[in-house]
Amino acid sequence: MKIKRSERLIDMTAYILNHPHTLTPLTYFVKKYESAKSSISEDLTIIKKTFKERGFGVLETVAGAAGGVIFTPSIPFSESKEMIDSLCERLSEQDRLLPGGYVYLSDLLGEPQLLKQIGQIIATQYANKNIDAVMTVATKGVPIAQAVSYYLNVPFVIVRRDSKITEGSTVSVNYVSGSSERIEKMELSKRSLKRGSRVLVVDDFMKGGGTVNGMKALIEEFEAELVGITVFAESTFSGRRMVEDYTSLICVKEVDTKTKNITVVPGNYFSVMGADAIDE
């Protein structure tokens, strides 16, 4: 289609934003807009510069015959900080405290815009870590895994605590639930992960860390590689937490079961990202 340059820029930007971590050859745009390669290259330079200045992410040009452009989305720290701070306020509402020191999150994890931001924030942390798959455990981790997998453009796999005939043959592990000291089981369809896959584990909430530890054990069973663990929220845990190396967006710092007050503060995301940024 032959359109004005201003319209072409908008159309190209929409396509690129909707295709994260996807190599798009320049010839695709040349054919689509019936334009010269030099015009398309100029357009991509404008988009690349604007994305960088506005903090939308990096538009990388891959040279060579099989080259093109790849968009790696990211979210500016300022936007992440604003979103996490407002979440801490919302989560400090009194009626969220559940028995056992858990916190009611399901309303937040049902909000499309918030899930989109959570996906962007976590995907920003792993943008350059060559993730092959995102892993979570049913049920409340699923919307988070879906959001993160969209922005990393990789599949997500769902670990289950119950056996389902529709999952085919599975690999299962027993794990100690850190919060309840109970032996529990989780399983994953054999079809889900290839040997050597680089896996990111996400979940909605971490208390004792037993659930995440179980997923770590499953990744070992698949002879895959754990790249990182990021949870939406963590709570302080009086017992011995089973997982040490993880990232959280928010932290339930204090819980007063008498007044039902909870104090929620930002998690360790910014300190972890700050460290990573220094390393880059």
Ligand SMILES: O=P(O)(O)OC[C@H]1C[C@H](OP(=O)(O)OP(=O)(O)O)[C@H](O)[C@@H]1O
């Ligand atoms: O760190 P731990 O002590 O292991 O607890 C964190 C688990 C428990 C809770 O899941 P549930 O509410 O039990 O299950 P579902 O997500 O299906 O609601 C949460 O979603 C994490 O997966």
